[in-house]
Amino acid sequence: QVQLVESGGGLVKPGGSLRLSCTASGFSFGDYYMNWIRQAPGKGLEWISYISRTDSNTKYADSVKGRFTISRDNANSEVSLQVTSLRVEDTAIYYCARVGRGAVSGTSLDLWGRGTLVTVSS
Protein backbone atom coordinates (compact mmCIF):
# COMPACT_ATOMS: atom_id res chain seq x y z
CA GLN A 1 0.00 0.00 0.00
CA VAL A 2 1.42 3.35 -1.07
CA GLN A 3 1.42 5.58 1.99
CA LEU A 4 3.23 7.98 4.27
CA VAL A 5 2.86 7.75 8.05
CA GLU A 6 4.04 10.54 10.36
CA SER A 7 4.93 10.13 14.02
CA GLY A 8 6.72 11.90 16.83
CA GLY A 9 4.35 14.73 17.62
CA GLY A 10 3.29 15.66 21.13
CA LEU A 11 3.02 18.35 23.77
CA VAL A 12 6.20 20.32 24.37
CA LYS A 13 7.06 23.50 26.28
CA PRO A 14 8.28 26.63 24.51
CA GLY A 15 11.97 26.28 23.76
CA GLY A 16 11.70 22.51 23.60
CA SER A 17 12.53 20.07 20.83
CA LEU A 18 11.00 17.11 19.02
CA ARG A 19 11.97 14.76 16.22
CA LEU A 20 9.20 14.11 13.71
CA SER A 21 9.43 11.08 11.45
CA CYS A 22 7.66 10.05 8.27
CA THR A 23 7.86 6.45 7.12
CA ALA A 24 7.11 5.61 3.51
CA SER A 25 5.87 2.32 2.12
CA GLY A 26 4.68 0.90 -1.18
CA PHE A 27 7.01 2.86 -3.45
CA SER A 28 10.70 3.42 -4.15
CA PHE A 29 11.31 6.11 -1.53
CA GLY A 30 14.80 7.03 -2.72
CA ASP A 31 13.44 8.12 -6.11
CA TYR A 32 11.40 10.99 -4.67
CA TYR A 33 11.98 14.46 -3.28
CA MET A 34 10.17 15.02 0.01
CA ASN A 35 8.68 17.92 1.95
CA TRP A 36 7.22 18.87 5.29
CA ILE A 37 4.11 21.06 5.39
CA ARG A 38 2.19 22.19 8.45
CA GLN A 39 -1.26 23.52 9.29
CA ALA A 40 -1.82 25.59 12.40
CA PRO A 41 -5.28 25.47 14.02
CA GLY A 42 -7.78 27.36 11.88
CA LYS A 43 -5.11 28.31 9.35
CA GLY A 44 -4.06 27.25 5.87
CA LEU A 45 -1.24 24.96 4.88
CA GLU A 46 2.32 26.26 5.14
CA TRP A 47 5.25 24.71 3.28
CA ILE A 48 8.22 24.51 5.66
CA SER A 49 10.94 22.26 4.27
CA TYR A 50 12.19 20.27 1.25
CA ILE A 51 14.87 17.64 0.77
CA SER A 52 16.30 16.21 -2.43
CA ARG A 53 16.59 12.50 -3.19
CA THR A 54 20.14 12.18 -1.86
CA ASP A 55 20.01 14.60 1.07
CA SER A 56 22.34 16.96 -0.77
CA ASN A 57 19.90 19.85 -1.16
CA THR A 58 17.55 21.19 1.50
CA LYS A 59 15.29 24.23 1.68
CA TYR A 60 13.45 25.92 4.55
CA ALA A 61 10.76 28.53 4.98
CA ASP A 62 11.99 31.68 6.68
CA SER A 63 9.67 30.97 9.61
CA VAL A 64 11.67 27.86 10.59
CA LYS A 65 15.14 28.47 9.17
CA GLY A 66 17.84 27.89 11.74
CA ARG A 67 15.48 26.01 14.08
CA PHE A 68 14.31 23.03 12.00
CA THR A 69 16.47 20.46 10.21
CA ILE A 70 15.24 18.01 7.59
CA SER A 71 17.02 14.75 6.85
CA ARG A 72 16.31 11.39 5.24
CA ASP A 73 17.33 7.75 5.51
CA ASN A 74 16.67 6.07 2.17
CA ALA A 75 17.65 2.64 3.50
CA ASN A 76 14.76 2.83 5.96
CA SER A 77 12.40 4.87 3.74
CA GLU A 78 12.19 7.65 6.28
CA VAL A 79 12.29 11.43 6.26
CA SER A 80 12.67 13.31 9.54
CA LEU A 81 12.28 16.82 10.83
CA GLN A 82 14.22 17.87 13.90
CA VAL A 83 12.35 20.80 15.41
CA THR A 84 14.10 22.90 18.06
CA SER A 85 13.58 26.21 19.89
CA LEU A 86 9.87 25.63 19.56
CA ARG A 87 7.45 28.55 19.86
CA VAL A 88 3.73 28.66 20.59
CA GLU A 89 3.15 29.61 16.98
CA ASP A 90 4.72 26.32 15.82
CA THR A 91 1.65 24.52 17.13
CA ALA A 92 0.28 22.68 14.09
CA ILE A 93 -0.36 19.40 12.38
CA TYR A 94 2.83 18.47 10.53
CA TYR A 95 2.48 16.57 7.25
CA CYS A 96 5.09 14.96 5.08
CA ALA A 97 4.42 15.00 1.35
CA ARG A 98 6.02 13.52 -1.73
CA VAL A 99 6.92 15.56 -4.80
CA GLY A 100 5.32 14.09 -7.89
CA ARG A 101 7.22 12.60 -10.79
CA GLY A 102 6.39 10.74 -13.95
CA ALA A 103 2.74 11.16 -14.83
CA VAL A 104 2.35 13.82 -12.12
CA SER A 105 4.30 17.06 -12.35
CA GLY A 106 7.40 17.53 -10.23
CA THR A 107 5.91 20.81 -9.07
CA SER A 108 3.04 19.27 -7.12
CA LEU A 109 2.75 17.09 -4.02
CA ASP A 110 1.09 13.85 -4.99
CA LEU A 111 1.12 11.84 -1.76
CA TRP A 112 0.57 13.03 1.79
CA GLY A 113 0.36 11.46 5.20
CA ARG A 114 -2.32 12.12 7.79
CA GLY A 115 -0.02 14.27 9.88
CA THR A 116 1.25 14.40 13.45
CA LEU A 117 0.16 17.06 15.93
CA VAL A 118 2.71 19.25 17.65
CA THR A 119 1.41 21.38 20.51
CA VAL A 120 3.71 23.98 22.04
CA SER A 121 2.37 25.23 25.35
CA SER A 122 3.60 25.98 28.85
Add this chain to the structure above:
Amino acid sequence: QSVLTQPRSVSGSPGQSVTISCTGTNSDVGAYDYVSWYQHHPGKDPQLIIFDVRRRPSGVPDRFSGSKSGNTASLTISGLRSEDEADYHCSSYAGTYTWVFGGGTRLTLL
Protein backbone atom coordinates in the same frame (compact mmCIF):
# COMPACT_ATOMS: atom_id res chain seq x y z
CA GLN B 1 -1.44 35.34 6.78
CA SER B 2 -1.28 32.90 3.85
CA VAL B 3 0.61 33.87 0.71
CA LEU B 4 -2.26 32.99 -1.63
CA THR B 5 -5.77 34.33 -1.03
CA GLN B 6 -8.79 32.03 -1.06
CA PRO B 7 -12.36 32.61 0.14
CA ARG B 8 -12.85 31.15 3.61
CA SER B 9 -15.96 29.29 2.56
CA VAL B 10 -18.22 28.49 -0.38
CA SER B 11 -21.41 26.50 -0.56
CA GLY B 12 -23.59 24.81 -3.13
CA SER B 13 -26.42 22.36 -3.51
CA PRO B 14 -26.02 18.81 -4.80
CA GLY B 15 -25.79 18.81 -8.59
CA GLN B 16 -24.76 22.45 -8.80
CA SER B 17 -21.34 23.89 -9.59
CA VAL B 18 -19.04 25.99 -7.43
CA THR B 19 -15.84 27.85 -8.21
CA ILE B 20 -13.07 28.58 -5.73
CA SER B 21 -10.59 31.33 -6.49
CA CYS B 22 -6.93 31.53 -5.52
CA THR B 23 -5.15 34.85 -5.93
CA GLY B 24 -1.39 35.26 -5.78
CA THR B 25 1.19 37.55 -7.32
CA ASN B 26 3.53 37.84 -10.29
CA SER B 27 6.07 35.85 -8.25
CA ASP B 28 4.00 32.71 -7.79
CA VAL B 29 0.63 32.10 -9.49
CA GLY B 30 1.34 34.60 -12.25
CA ALA B 31 4.90 33.42 -12.82
CA TYR B 32 4.33 29.69 -13.35
CA ASP B 33 1.65 27.37 -14.72
CA TYR B 34 2.26 25.22 -11.66
CA VAL B 35 -0.86 25.70 -9.58
CA SER B 36 -2.12 22.66 -7.69
CA TRP B 37 -5.30 22.01 -5.74
CA TYR B 38 -5.72 19.64 -2.81
CA GLN B 39 -8.89 18.21 -1.31
CA HIS B 40 -8.70 17.60 2.41
CA HIS B 41 -11.28 15.85 4.52
CA PRO B 42 -10.32 16.74 8.12
CA GLY B 43 -8.50 13.92 9.82
CA LYS B 44 -7.50 12.33 6.54
CA ASP B 45 -4.56 12.84 4.21
CA PRO B 46 -4.83 15.69 1.68
CA GLN B 47 -5.39 14.51 -1.88
CA LEU B 48 -3.98 16.10 -5.03
CA ILE B 49 -6.88 16.78 -7.42
CA ILE B 50 -5.41 19.28 -9.90
CA PHE B 51 -1.80 19.99 -10.91
CA ASP B 52 -0.20 22.28 -13.48
CA VAL B 53 -3.30 24.52 -13.37
CA ARG B 54 -5.68 22.16 -15.14
CA ARG B 55 -4.35 18.57 -15.22
CA ARG B 56 -5.99 15.83 -13.19
CA PRO B 57 -4.16 12.87 -11.65
CA SER B 58 -5.40 9.45 -12.60
CA GLY B 59 -8.60 8.60 -10.75
CA VAL B 60 -9.80 12.16 -10.16
CA PRO B 61 -13.25 12.69 -11.74
CA ASP B 62 -13.59 15.20 -14.56
CA ARG B 63 -16.10 17.06 -12.40
CA PHE B 64 -13.01 18.80 -11.04
CA SER B 65 -11.42 21.34 -13.36
CA GLY B 66 -8.85 24.09 -13.02
CA SER B 67 -7.99 27.29 -14.82
CA LYS B 68 -5.87 30.40 -14.45
CA SER B 69 -5.96 33.99 -15.57
CA GLY B 70 -3.11 36.28 -14.64
CA ASN B 71 -2.46 36.01 -10.91
CA THR B 72 -5.70 34.18 -10.12
CA ALA B 73 -6.32 30.46 -10.41
CA SER B 74 -9.69 28.80 -10.05
CA LEU B 75 -11.03 25.37 -9.17
CA THR B 76 -14.49 24.47 -10.44
CA ILE B 77 -16.41 21.50 -9.10
CA SER B 78 -19.46 20.58 -11.14
CA GLY B 79 -22.26 18.17 -10.29
CA LEU B 80 -21.63 18.58 -6.55
CA ARG B 81 -21.85 15.42 -4.50
CA SER B 82 -21.97 14.93 -0.74
CA GLU B 83 -18.43 13.55 -0.70
CA ASP B 84 -17.14 16.82 -2.15
CA GLU B 85 -17.75 18.52 1.19
CA ALA B 86 -14.19 19.19 2.36
CA ASP B 87 -11.46 21.80 2.60
CA TYR B 88 -9.76 22.82 -0.63
CA HIS B 89 -6.25 24.25 -0.68
CA CYS B 90 -4.52 25.89 -3.60
CA SER B 91 -0.77 25.93 -3.99
CA SER B 92 1.74 27.39 -6.39
CA TYR B 93 5.27 26.26 -7.02
CA ALA B 94 7.41 29.31 -6.24
CA GLY B 95 10.72 28.18 -7.75
CA THR B 96 13.83 26.39 -6.40
CA TYR B 97 11.81 23.72 -4.61
CA THR B 98 9.63 26.02 -2.55
CA TRP B 99 5.86 26.17 -2.50
CA VAL B 100 3.23 28.63 -1.30
CA PHE B 101 -0.28 27.83 -0.21
CA GLY B 102 -3.62 29.54 0.24
CA GLY B 103 -5.59 29.75 3.45
CA GLY B 104 -7.97 26.99 2.39
CA THR B 105 -11.66 27.08 1.49
CA ARG B 106 -14.34 25.07 3.28
CA LEU B 107 -16.92 23.73 0.83
CA THR B 108 -20.32 23.13 2.41
CA LEU B 109 -23.16 21.33 0.71
CA LEU B 110 -26.56 22.83 1.34
